[in-house]
Amino acid sequence: xxxxxxxxxxxxxxxxxxxxxxxxxxxxxxxxxxxxxxxxxxxxxxxxxxxxxxxxxxxxxxxxxxxxxxxxxxxxxxxxxxxxxxxxxxxxxxxxxxxxxxxxxxxxxxxxxxxxxxxxxxxxxxxxxxxxxxxxxxxxxxxxxxxxxxxxxxxxxxxxxxxxxxxxxxxxxxxxxxxxxxxxxxxxxxxxxxxxxxxxxxxxxxxxxxxxxxxxxxxxxxxxxxxxxx
Amino acid sequence: xxxxxxxxxxxxxxxxxxxxxxxxxxxxxxxxxxxxxxxxxxxxxxxxxxxxxxxxxxxxxxxxxxxxxxxxxxxxxxxxxxxxxxxxxxxxxxxxxxxxxxxxxxxxxxxxxxxxxxx
Numbered sequence: 001x002x003x004x005x006x007x008x009x010x011x012x013x014x015x016x017x018x019x020x021x022x023x024x025x026x027x028x029x030x031x032x033x034x035x036x037x038x039x040x041x042x043x044x045x046x047x048x049x050x051x052x053x054x055x056x057x058x059x060x061x062x063x064x065x066x067x068x069x070x071x072x073x074x075x076x077x078x079x080x081x082x083x084x085x086x087x088x089x090x091x092x093x094x095x096x097x098x099x100x101x102x103x104x105x106x107x108x109x110x111x112x113x114x115x116x117x118x119x120x121x122x123x124x125x126x127x128x129x130x131x132x133x134x135x136x137x138x139x140x141x142x143x144x145x146x147x148x149x150x151x152x153x154x155x156x157x158x159x160x161x162x163x164x165x166x167x168x169x170x171x172x173x174x175x176x177x178x179x180x181x182x183x184x185x186x187x188x189x190x191x192x193x194x195x196x197x198x199x200x201x202x203x204x205x206x207x208x209x210x211x212x213x214x215x216x217x218x219x220x221x222x223x224x225x226x227x228x229x230x
Numbered sequence: 231x232x233x234x235x236x237x238x239x240x241x242x243x244x245x246x247x248x249x250x251x252x253x254x255x256x257x258x259x260x261x262x263x264x265x266x267x268x269x270x271x272x273x274x275x276x277x278x279x280x281x282x283x284x285x286x287x288x289x290x291x292x293x294x295x296x297x298x299x300x301x302x303x304x305x306x307x308x309x310x311x312x313x314x315x316x317x318x319x320x321x322x323x324x325x326x327x328x329x330x331x332x333x334x335x336x337x338x339x340x341x342x343x344x345x346x347x348x349x
Contacts, residue, residue: 033338035334053338053342054338055334055335055337055338056334056337056338057330057331057333057334058330058333058334059326059330061327061330061331065327065330065331068331069331069334069335072331072335073335073338076335171327
């Protein structure tokens with residue numbers, strides 16, 4: 001059973017080492033690959049100095065294209081399990097083993113780490129939570145399934161879903177839309193409670209100014225993915 | 231339409247036509263993308279040389295003023311062209327993404343092999 005952690009990183013020089021060390025300590029049986037989305041800081045240099053395996057994108061593709069590169073790497077490297085974990089220190093590697101165990105034992109296709117099952121740790125701002133709740137309602141509407149934390153960037157999937165994502169993955173704000181696509185393919189998805197941290201360094205990709213656009217675009221994407229014929 | 235205006239328009243059209251053909255010859259513009267423009271220019275040339283055609287057409291379409299028909303057709307052409315360009319952009323974005331990912335994967339593979347070669 002070969003398992004890979006995909007760490008998308010854009011200008012994460014301040015936190016990438018801690019993120020990787022976290023994986024090395026708490027999930028040593030996972031391989032990992034950093035995807036440097038053409039950072040303008042020295043994220044790439046830091047990875048090379050530490051000898052981390054890294055995919056360096058020659059142009060900035062945004063989170064969707066970066067993560068998809070990781071899935072392509074997983075596909076070609078023959079990995080059975082791939083898990084996404086942000087490079088900004090928000091996610092804790094100590095959950096990876098538990099997620100992998102549940103994925104395997106319950107024969108699931110995807111396991112998502114959710115902040116909102118046990119409501120512990122960093123819960124994001126009120127506005128964001130409202131947005132995420134709207135996604136939950138929309139996803140329930142188009143798939144009938146409940147996903148409490150559709151924007152979670154901490155998700156683990158099996159070979160089947162790796163293949164799906166390597167073939168096609170949404171470009172920007174990809175998480176909710178890709179969950180809907182997977183659910184629509186009748187894959188089995190389950191959420192596990194995790195605790196996330198507030199980010200240690202760097203800036204979130206979603207500024208307040210962009211959040212209106214974000215809500216509109218993701219809502220529309222969920223609906224379109226929901227009514228799309230396979 | 232006065233004869234003078236007709237001549238001015240012919241001169242402009244010929245200049246533009248010449249410029250486009252030059253650009254195609256110098257490979258600054260692919261023939262594929264020049265074709266719709268060449269088509270439009272030739273239509274304009276015909277309309278300018280034989281203004282009767284425009285009147286017959288607008289009559290047939292039930293448009294009182296020929297100029298309105300020209301505006302309508304021109305606007306329609308530009309809308310279609312914009313849409314086609316959006317399609318191209320979308321497709322190219324996708325192709326560029328694939329290229330970038332492939333480059334990143336190949337580079338990683340190369341560095342890995344280099345490292346293994348030293349050991």
